Amino acid sequence: MAKKALASKSKEKDALTAQLAKAVQELAHQNEEKEKRVQELDTVNKELAYQIAEKEQKTIELKTANEELQSFSYSVSHDLRTPLRAISGFSQVLLEDYVHQLDEEAQYFFTEIIDNTRKMGELIDNLLDYSRISQQHIVRTKIDMEALVKTLIKEHKILYPKRDINVTVGKLAEMNGDGVMIKQVFSNLISNAFKYTSKREKSKIEVGSTIDNDEVTYFIRDNGAGFDPRYYDKLFGVFQRLHGDSEFEGTGVGLAIVDKIVKKHNGKVWAEGKPDEGACFYVSFPIVNSKNKKHGN
Amino acid sequence: MATEGLQILLVEDNKSDATLTIRALKKHKLVNNITHLKDGAEALDFIFAKGAYEGRNIDDKPKVIFLDLKMPKVDGLEVLRVLKTDERTKLIPIVMMTSSKEEKDIIESHKLGVNSYVVKPVGFENFSKVIAELGFYWLFLNNTPRI
Numbered sequence: 001m002a003k004k005a006l007a008s009k010s011k012e013k014d015a016l017t018a019q020l021a022k023a024v025q026e027l028a029h030q031n032e033e034k035e036k037r038v039q040e041l042d043t044v045n046k047e048l049a050y051q052i053a054e055k056e057q058k059t060i061e062l063k064t065a066n067e068e069l070q071s072f073s074y075s076v077s078h079d080l081r082t083p084l085r086a087i088s089g090f091s092q093v094l095l096e097d098y099v100h101q102l103d104e105e106a107q108y109f110f111t112e113i114i115d116n117t118r119k120m121g122e123l124i125d126n127l128l129d130y131s132r133i134s135q136q137h138i139v140r141t142k143i144d145m146e147a148l149v150k151t152l153i154k155e156h157k158i159l160y161p162k163r164d165i166n167v168t169v170g171k172l173a174e175m176n177g178d179g180v181m182i183k184q185v186f187s188n189l190i191s192n193a194f195k196y197t198s199k200r201e202k203s204k205i206e207v208g209s210t211i212d213n214d215e216v217t218y219f220i221r222d223n224g225a226g227f228d229p230r231y232y233d234k235l236f237g238v239f240q241r242l243h244g245d246s247e248f249e250g251t252g253v254g255l256a257i258v259d260k261i262v263k264k265h266n267g268k269v270w271a272e273g274k275p276d277e278g279a280c281f282y283v284s285f286p287i288v289n290s291k292n293k294k295h296g297n
Numbered sequence: 298m299a300t301e302g303l304q305i306l307l308v309e310d311n312k313s314d315a316t317l318t319i320r321a322l323k324k325h326k327l328v329n330n331i332t333h334l335k336d337g338a339e340a341l342d343f344i345f346a347k348g349a350y351e352g353r354n355i356d357d358k359p360k361v362i363f364l365d366l367k368m369p370k371v372d373g374l375e376v377l378r379v380l381k382t383d384e385r386t387k388l389i390p391i392v393m394m395t396s397s398k399e400e401k402d403i404i405e406s407h408k409l410g411v412n413s414y415v416v417k418p419v420g421f422e423n424f425s426k427v428i429a430e431l432g433f434y435w436l437f438l439n440n441t442p443r444i
Contacts, residue, residue, distance in 0.1 A: 081396040081419050082313075082396050084419050085419050086314070086317070088424075089317040090313070090317075092422065118420045121418075121420060124419075
């Protein structure tokens with residue numbers, strides 16, 4: 001009887017031993033896997049640390065570049081304007097004080113000098129405005145577009161008291177954006193509309209907006225000189241002009257500024273036009289609401 | 298206040314700007330008495346009757362100071378700071394005249410208590426007009442406390 005019990009116990013022991021062996025093997029295997037995972041995690045962590053260091057480095061470089069640009073702009077704005085003012089000023093002085101000793105041609109030459117210094121001053125201002133935009137952060141607020149556009153139109157009408165200018169402003173949708181920058185966009189577009197219709201007996205300008213699910217589009221249409229669509233890709237380039245300076249004044253930065261600001265707001269700007277048949281400029285912006293928050297900068 | 302006394306103090310290091318400014322003021326017959334100094338250090342010595350200006354009557358204060366921003370030695374902001382913190386001079390109107398349209402300069406000047414900040418226009422016609430308007434405003438239109 002005892003022999004049978006012993007044999008059975010022995011069998012149990014063997015089974016348990018086998019189980020134990022298996023469990024130990026399993027544990028060893030799990031350990032191995034764990035070691036592998038730890039290695040992988042270690043590698044990934046090292047990679048991450050490297051990426052973070054890279055990013056910090058690039059951020060420092062970017063900051064330095066921005067600071068250099070700032071001080072460059074500062075120099076330009078201050079130091080270039082001063083001699084320009086002297087050239088303009090003394091030409092004017094010569095014109096005034098020596099007018100009796102200057103014949104018509106000489107007076108004309110001085111007027112040219114003064115005119116050109118004024119243009120150069122404008123160029124400097126425009127260049128600076130353009131260069132500063134990329135550094136600015138968008139401060140988003142709700143913008144009452146109707147009020148903004150109506151004010152701009154009033155301001156521009158005052159500049160041309162003798163012209164017959166008919167402006168219609170439709171109902172304009174509100175938008176979300178940086179007030180100062182958006183004002184700049186519409187000021188440039190409206191200014192162009194007024195400028196390029198200046199040769200018409202009756203100028204006609206129309207401003208309106210359309211809105212759909214995810215974007216709001218504004219348009220400014222005029223019956224002015226239009227542009228040649230063959231050169232469309234130059235329209236928004238910096239210092240690119242599609243008209244001669246003798247036809248219409250300008251430095252060729254206005255639309256480039258519009259383009260930059262609109263892009264900063266994740267929007268689009270495009271235009272339609274034909275030579276001598278007017279033009280229509282469109283700007284559209286994605287609608288930013290709490291559900292589909294789009295990050296702009 | 299004596300009308301023969303000091304009227305405008307112009308602190309400007311750039312010779313051309315100074316010449317054009319003085320010309321504009323004289324042309325519009327705004328003043329007979331313009332004192333022109335070339336840098337901030339000289340300006341402070343003059344106002345406080347020190348150094349080369351030791352004998353000057355310190356109570357003869359300018360009715361308005363046209364102050365340039367960027368000058369060698371002591372710059373405009375420093376002069377502004379000193380004058381606006383000294384009891385004897387803090388009420389003198391100071392017009393900052395400069396080529397700089399930079400926000401940080403505008404902010405800093407206003408923090409220090411500048412009365413007016415004007416950017417010198419490039420075109421001379423405008424420059425002359427601005428100077429004349431400033432002169433007229435600060436000398437005749439604006440009421441400065443008797444100091």
